[in-house]
Amino acid sequence: DQQVKQNSPSLSVQEGRISILNCDYTNSMFDYFLWYKKYPAEGPTFLISISSIKDKNEDGRFTVFLNKSAKHLSLHIVPSQPGDSAVYFCAANGGSQGNLIFGKGTKLSVKP
Amino acid sequence: ETGVTQTPRHLVMGMTNKKSLKCEQHLGHNAMYWYKQSAKKPLELMVVYSLEERVENNSVPSRFSPECPNSSHLFLHLHTLQPEDSALYLCASSQDAGGSYNEQFFGPGTRLTVL
Numbered sequence: 001d002q003q004v005k006q007n008s009p010s011l012s013v014q015e016g017r018i019s020i021l022n023c024d025y026t027n028s029m030f031d032y033f034l035w036y037k038k039y040p041a042e043g044p045t046f047l048i049s050i051s052s053i054k055d056k057n058e059d060g061r062f063t064v065f066l067n068k069s070a071k072h073l074s075l076h077i078v079p080s081q082p083g084d085s086a087v088y089f090c091a092a093n094g095g096s097q098g099n100l101i102f103g104k105g106t107k108l109s110v111k112p
Numbered sequence: 113e114t115g116v117t118q119t120p121r122h123l124v125m126g127m128t129n130k131k132s133l134k135c136e137q138h139l140g141h142n143a144m145y146w147y148k149q150s151a152k153k154p155l156e157l158m159v160v161y162s163l164e165e166r167v168e169n170n171s172v173p174s175r176f177s178p179e180c181p182n183s184s185h186l187f188l189h190l191h192t193l194q195p196e197d198s199a200l201y202l203c204a205s206s207q208d209a210g211g212s213y214n215e216q217f218f219g220p221g222t223r224l225t226v227l
Binding site: 002004032034036041042043044045046049051089093099100101102103104105 | 116118152153154155157160203205213215216217218220222
């Protein structure tokens with residue numbers, strides 16, 4: 001059973017608008033969450049993270065929100081740019097030896 | 113070279129071949145990982161090494177043999193693979209294996225096709 005779920009396999013957004021990528025998790029023991037971005041033919045690159053003691057973390061155009069009661073986090077990108085087009089993976093720290101548990105990813109397409 | 117590098121980038125092998133995937137990290141990290149990404153599935157952790165010691169007991173089929181000779185290098189030796197082992201194999205490293213706040217840095221991956 002998947003512990004980290006990204007229910008939208010794809011998302012299309014107009015340039016300049018907000019992109020919202022969603023992620024749900026099932027294990028309330030997870031205490032650290034990360035977003036990775038992946039371009040074709042490259043490995044995932046770390047984008048932004050949030051600790052469970054916070055509900056928001058912002059870095060430039062990227063903001064991650066965490067709702068612990070709903071076991072839900074989201075990544076907001078504003079304004080979206082065509083270069084943001086990539087697959088975005090949500091990951092949770094599983095606690096055991098630092099291994100990350102990943103969602104299946106959401107493919108974001110930002111149209112000019 | 114910087115970051116995490118992987119060779120080869122692409123590999124096609126028959127089921128009776130023996131090949132090895134190589135990963136090298138230039139970040140001074142103490143932990144290294146192998147992940148498998150199959151089509152339409154999440155990244156799946158295969159193995160974790162911390163200071164050259166294997167620390168994660170994920171059940172990896174015996175046809176995969178990981179090796180970590182030092183904290184900068186990680187290998188995945190492959191033998192008698194099956195077509196369903198075709199996937200993208202990603203290597204990652206992090207400062208340490210334990211603890212919560214541990215970003216992992218990934219290599220570009222090896223695209224493996226087993227015929």
